[in-house]
Amino acid sequence: xxxxxxxxxxxxxxxxxxxxxxxxxxxxxxxxxxxxxxxxxxxxxxxxxxxxxxxxxxxxxxxxxxxxxxxxxxxxxxxxxxxxxxxxxxxxxxxxxxxxxxxxxxxxxxxxxxxxxxxxxxxxxxxxxxxxxxxxxxxxxxxxxxxxxxxxxxxxxxxxxxxxxxxxxxxxxxxxxxxxxxxxxxxxxxxxxxxxxxxxxxxxxxxxxxxxxxxxxxxxxxxxxxxxxxxxxxxxxxxxxxxxxxxxxxxxxxxxxxxxxxxxxxxxxxxxxxxxxxxxxxxxxxxxxxxxxxxxxxxxxxxxxxxxxxxxxxxxxxxxx
Amino acid sequence: xxxxxxxxxxxxxxxxxxxxxxxxxxxxxxxxxxxxxxxxxxxxxxxxxxxxxxxxxxxxxxxxxxxxxxxxxxxxxxxxxxxxxxxxxxxxxxxxxxxxxxxxxxxxxxxxxxxxxxxxxxxxxxxxxxxxxxxxxxxxxxxxxxxxxxxxxxxxxxxxxxxxxxxxxxxxxxxxxxxxxxxxx
Numbered sequence: 001x002x003x004x005x006x007x008x009x010x011x012x013x014x015x016x017x018x019x020x021x022x023x024x025x026x027x028x029x030x031x032x033x034x035x036x037x038x039x040x041x042x043x044x045x046x047x048x049x050x051x052x053x054x055x056x057x058x059x060x061x062x063x064x065x066x067x068x069x070x071x072x073x074x075x076x077x078x079x080x081x082x083x084x085x086x087x088x089x090x091x092x093x094x095x096x097x098x099x100x101x102x103x104x105x106x107x108x109x110x111x112x113x114x115x116x117x118x119x120x121x122x123x124x125x126x127x128x129x130x131x132x133x134x135x136x137x138x139x140x141x142x143x144x145x146x147x148x149x150x151x152x153x154x155x156x157x158x159x160x161x162x163x164x165x166x167x168x169x170x171x172x173x174x175x176x177x178x179x180x181x182x183x184x185x186x187x188x189x190x191x192x193x194x195x196x197x198x199x200x201x202x203x204x205x206x207x208x209x210x211x212x213x214x215x216x217x218x219x220x221x222x223x224x225x226x227x228x229x230x231x232x233x234x235x236x237x238x239x240x241x242x243x244x245x246x247x248x249x250x251x252x253x254x255x256x257x258x259x260x261x262x263x264x265x266x267x268x269x270x271x272x273x274x275x276x277x278x279x280x281x282x283x284x285x286x287x288x289x290x291x292x293x294x295x296x297x298x299x300x301x302x303x304x305x306x307x308x309x310x311x312x313x314x315x316x317x318x319x320x321x
Numbered sequence: 322x323x324x325x326x327x328x329x330x331x332x333x334x335x336x337x338x339x340x341x342x343x344x345x346x347x348x349x350x351x352x353x354x355x356x357x358x359x360x361x362x363x364x365x366x367x368x369x370x371x372x373x374x375x376x377x378x379x380x381x382x383x384x385x386x387x388x389x390x391x392x393x394x395x396x397x398x399x400x401x402x403x404x405x406x407x408x409x410x411x412x413x414x415x416x417x418x419x420x421x422x423x424x425x426x427x428x429x430x431x432x433x434x435x436x437x438x439x440x441x442x443x444x445x446x447x448x449x450x451x452x453x454x455x456x457x458x459x460x461x462x463x464x465x466x467x468x469x470x471x472x473x474x475x476x477x478x479x480x481x482x483x484x485x486x487x488x489x490x491x492x493x494x495x496x497x498x499x500x501x502x503x504x505x506x
Contacts, residue, residue, distance in 0.1 A: 006487055007455065013436045014355050014456040021350035025364045029346075029371040030339050036372055038333055038379050155382075237446065238469035239397045243377050245469075261380075264469045289471060 109152060120156045132156065134309070138173045139279040145305040147298055158302070160295055161288075169299050170286040174260060176200060176273075177252040183209035183232070184241035190256060193249070197273040197280055201226035204271055209236065209246065218272065220283070221308060225274040234266040234289055264288070276308060327384040330375070338378070341387075342371050349395050355452040356399045358441065366398040373398070389467035392457075396449045396468060403445040431493055439489025447482040450475050 109121045111128030115136035130152075131143040137156040150160045161168035179193045179200070180186040185208075193200045198215075205212035205228050213229040232238075238246055248269070251258030263269070266289030273282050285303050287296050322341065329337035349370060353363035373394050381390055440448065453464045461479065465472040 006483070006490070009432060009490075010436065010451075010455050010486065013433055014452065016433070017351075017354055018360060019347060019351045021346040021364065021367060025368055026342060026346045026371075029368040030335075030342060032368070032372045033338060033342070033375040034335060036376050038376055234471045235474055236470075239393055240400060243373065243380075244393050244397045245380075262382075264466075264471070265474070266471045 114152055115156055119154045120152055122154050123151060125150045125152055125158070129305075132173060138308075139175060139281055140276055141309040142173065143305075143307045144171075144302050146302055149298075150302075160298070161291065167290045167292055167295070168286075168288055169291055169295050170284070171299060171302050172260075172284050172286070173281060174249070174284060175252050175281045176249045179203050179207065179249040180247050181206070181208060183207055183246040183248055184236075184238070186247045187242045190250065195280070197224070197226045197275045200273045200280065200282075201228050201271075204228050204230060204248075204273075207248070220272055220274045220306065222310070223274055223276050223308065225272045227270065227272050229268055229270045231268040232263065232265050236265040238265055260284070266290075270303075272303070274308070276310075322387045324384045324387075327378075327381070327387045331378045331381060331384065333379075338375055345391065346371070349391070352392070352452060352457060353395060353399055353402075355456050356396070356445065356448045357402055358437070362402040362405075363399075366395065366402045369398040369401070370395045389463065392453070392467050393469060396453075399449060400445045403448075432490065435489045435493035436486055439486040442489075443482050443485055447478045447485075450478040451482040451486075454479055 107123050108126055109123045109130075110126050111130055113131045113133050114120050115132055117136060120137070125146050127146060127148045129143055129145045131141060132138045134141045144158075146158065150158055152158050156172060158171040159168060160170075176193050178190050180189045181191055181203075182189045191203070193203055201215045205215050207230065210230040210232055212231075213227075215226050215228045218225050218227045232246065238244070245262045247259060247261040249259050250256045263286065268287050268289075270285045270287075271282055272285075273280065283303060283306065285299050287299060322345070326337045326341055330341055346367060349367045350363055353366040353370075354360060357363050357366060370391065374391050377394070381387060440451075443451070449468070450464055453459050453467070454461065459467070461475045462472055465475045468475070
């Protein structure tokens, strides 16, 4: 039997058998549905309302102190200490922090502020420098520069590559208060993420279900940070996980709503836990097992272009227009 | 699937979800039955799938991906049912084809039996890929995306499933004694 004959035979065999579900079973399922509460949404449409009060306070404090913007680069700490690499990027020009108007069409977003507390603009990003304002998806105002070919979604994910495909890349920021000790069997696995960058980085490195690189010290511009690369093994069966998805952390607070989740096997999150006084937060640079090398370099460039306002220093970086 | 219905259900509209469930149930049941080869277990898997889908629906980000998403839940439910089945019946059931079927003249009885035996030897992960590809008709990339596994894993599972079933057919063609059939079941 050749391959075509086998395929035909197999399909004919599979076509046999019942194709109608009994109404009794459907009704039983709907009865159970009626008695079942829906979970809260996973994605950060919920992140904004939950963070509003805290981040509004942070933003307000930042304005009172006098906001400066300090150029940052993600560099190994020792290199920066040796002065062998620049500490700022003169090409990354922060933009005014006026609240943006959400894009009326999902076509092209031009450089400027990307998000409000109601969500982010959606569309292709024209090459240039963009910002996340304090109180939106980051506790401090943050700018970054993207080349052509990237886009942003309403949740603040800056992406390249077909959504859900094995080449997709993403860049996103997050505030993490709790994490799951097991990304797959995550029901009941939520623990506090501690308060220091080291505690969070160590917890991430120990998360069951992902392979972790050693935790290293880096500088995100002038700010100390911990870096850890976390990979879901390519043969990992995500469908066997609770709810059929992996979860890494929920949005701030222990109620398990929102959060970062749902990546396929073979994806790698490079997580930078940044220590900005009073505002620990994470920057996640994600690539997939089939991501294109040039795109990975672009993602690295985006992370290196990040600048974070420094409320304590009071003066803007030289790159401020 | 009607995107508006999915979005309404995602917002907690039970009537919208009931419409989705009634519109999807036969298809989900057909797939589950092909994977599990048992009407009762397929019904249980679909029932569990619908309840899980309702509970998790607010977490579905893109309504247009509902079909792939609910099939992932269904396959997971089939894994659970298959494990439960193997726990209780591994050494008891042999060639149980009790449910009604429509005889197909194009598939000879001996061939059908050989495929049935071969298929029952497959782990559920390979069964699912084989059914999604040959019965649902999805390309391998879509299966990988739906199940959340790498494309290479899908190819590997399909390869092993196909090899096993071809071997079963070839053994049947050579002539297999009833005694050996019982051991294979």
